[in-house]
Amino acid sequence: MAYNILIVDDSQTMRKVILKAVALSGFDLGECWEAGDGREAIEILANHWVDLILTDLHMPGMNGLEMLKEIQKDEIHRQVPIVLITTEGSEKRIQEALSLGVKGYLQKPFHPEAVRDILTRIMEKADA
Amino acid sequence: MPEDIRGAAISVVSKVFETMFYLSVETLEEGEATEPSGASPVQITGEQEQKSPPRFLRSEIGFQGKNSGKIRLHIPYDLARKLAVNFMGVDDNDLSESQVVDMVGELNNMLAGNLFSLLDKTNGYQLTVPVTVRTMDLGTREGTETSAVTLSFNVEDQRLKLSVQFES
Numbered sequence: 001m002a003y004n005i006l007i008v009d010d011s012q013t014m015r016k017v018i019l020k021a022v023a024l025s026g027f028d029l030g031e032c033w034e035a036g037d038g039r040e041a042i043e044i045l046a047n048h049w050v051d052l053i054l055t056d057l058h059m060p061g062m063n064g065l066e067m068l069k070e071i072q073k074d075e076i077h078r079q080v081p082i083v084l085i086t087t088e089g090s091e092k093r094i095q096e097a098l099s100l101g102v103k104g105y106l107q108k109p110f111h112p113e114a115v116r117d118i119l120t121r122i123m124e125k126a127d128a
Numbered sequence: 129m130p131e132d133i134r135g136a137a138i139s140v141v142s143k144v145f146e147t148m149f150y151l152s153v154e155t156l157e158e159g160e161a162t163e164p165s166g167a168s169p170v171q172i173t174g175e176q177e178q179k180s181p182p183r184f185l186r187s188e189i190g191f192q193g194k195n196s197g198k199i200r201l202h203i204p205y206d207l208a209r210k211l212a213v214n215f216m217g218v219d220d221n222d223l224s225e226s227q228v229v230d231m232v233g234e235l236n237n238m239l240a241g242n243l244f245s246l247l248d249k250t251n252g253y254q255l256t257v258p259v260t261v262r263t264m265d266l267g268t269r270e271g272t273e274t275s276a277v278t279l280s281f282n283v284e285d286q287r288l289k290l291s292v293q294f295e296s
Contacts, residue, residue, distance in 0.1 A: 010257070011237075013230040016216055058237070060257050087241020090252020107245075108238050109147035 002030030003123060004048070008041040008055035008067065009034075009085070014108075018054055018085060018115070025116030027123075038067025045077050052123065053082045057093065065093075068100035081122050085110070132247060133277045133292050140242045141281055141290060144235070149214050154282040182262035185229060187236035191244055193253030197275075197294040199243070201236040202267040207286040208232050233258035239290065267291070 005022065007015045015034045022029055033048060035041035039062040041055070053071075057064035064086070071077045083104040084097055094105055103125070104118045138155050145151045182205040189199050205228070212231040213220050236258050244253035266289050278291040 011230055011234045013212070013216060013227055014234050020217055058241070058255060058257075087238050087245075087255075088252065089241065089245025089249070091249060092251050108241065109144050111147060 001127075002028045003051040004030040004032070005052045005054060006033045006035065006041060006044055006048075006050045008036075008038065008053065008059070008064070010036050010056065010059040010061075012036070014056070021110070021112040021115040022054075022119065024112045025119065027116060027119045036061075038062030038064060038070065041067055042070055045071070045074075045080075050080055051126075052119070053080055054085050055082060057084060057086045057088045057097065065096060065100065068097060068102065072100055081126050083118060083122060085115075133243070134279065136243055136246045137239075137277065137279055137290060137292065140239055140246065141279070144238050144242065145283065148235075148238070149211055151211075151214075151283055156280040156282055156287065182225070184263045184266055185232045185260055186263045186267055187232050187258050187260040189236055189240045189258050190256035191240060191253045193244065193248055193251065195294050197292065199236065199240045200267065200289075200291045200293070201232065201239065202263070202289040202291075203232060203235075204266070204286050204288070205262075207284060207288065210284060211235070229260045233260040236260070243292075 007018050009015045009018065019032055030051070033044045033050065035044055037059045041053070044050070055064050055067065064084070068082065071080070071082070078101060081103045082101060083106065084102050085106045085108060087108045088094070089107050097105070103122050106114055106118055142153055145153045185203050185205055185208050187201045191197060191199060208228050208231065209220065209223065212223055212228045215231055216223070216227070237255070240255055244255070266287065275294040276291055278289065280287055280289050
């Protein structure tokens with residue numbers, strides 16, 4: 001089964017690198033959408049079927065935590081697994097994100113193998 | 129605090145370069161980190177900026193937590209371009225200057241995020257969005273204040289500089 005993903009990061013370069021890491025990891029990739037902040041991501045979610053969200057926290061405009069709070073308000077979108085890929089490493093902010101439904105966390109910098117491992121684990125749980 | 133930052137910054141720079149670019153970095157001693165003669169500290173802007181190729185890029189991120197201040201990364205443009213090619217896995221001919229600038233901002237973001245996570249694992253720091261500009265030099269005169277920690281590194285036979293400036 002191919003999974004549609006949404007990558008949310010204000011750096012276009014980082015979005016490309018994350019997509020490349022996902023593709024190289026052997027993850028069964030369907031369609032991929034990209035958003036530069038939380039607001040763009042919410043708009044994409046409203047118009048496309050997304051199986052998995054990979055998001056940064058630290059973004060201008062609507063940041064990652066604000067986006068997570070918005071997603072939690074929606075009965076359908078709150079079911080979509082979310083993985084944080086961020087430079088943020090403080091326990092306080094990670095705990096806050098986990099309390100808002102985040103299923104996994106990867107700190108930048110990362111190896112492509114780490115992306116594969118976390119995506120595989122999360123999608124296996126989601127499909128179970 | 130500055131002494132805590134020095135060791136942590138060296139560790140973070142090594143980790144980020146080895147993980148993201150598969151490159152090793154060498155920390156330079158102060159005497160090895162002087163500016164080449166003839167370099168100008170003038171920052172170029174406007175029309176001049178658009179016409180001439182950049183020599184260096186400077187990325188700046190503000191931080192606020194136990195302390196507040198700015199972290200700045202100064203990097204030769206040629207090195208930044210090589211890193212961007214490596215990072216993005218694209219051909220040099222397909223790489224735009226804006227992508228190089230974006231990559232340097234993200235690199236500084238990774239350095240800052242990892243550094244301040246080490247310095248305060250519990251609460252962390254609030255970071256501003258990176259602002260990256262072209263400059264004509266490596267910023268030798270910046271980061272020399274007593275409230276700053278400045279480190280220079282050798283990467284691929286080119287020198288980059290990281291400085292952490294505290295607000296009093």
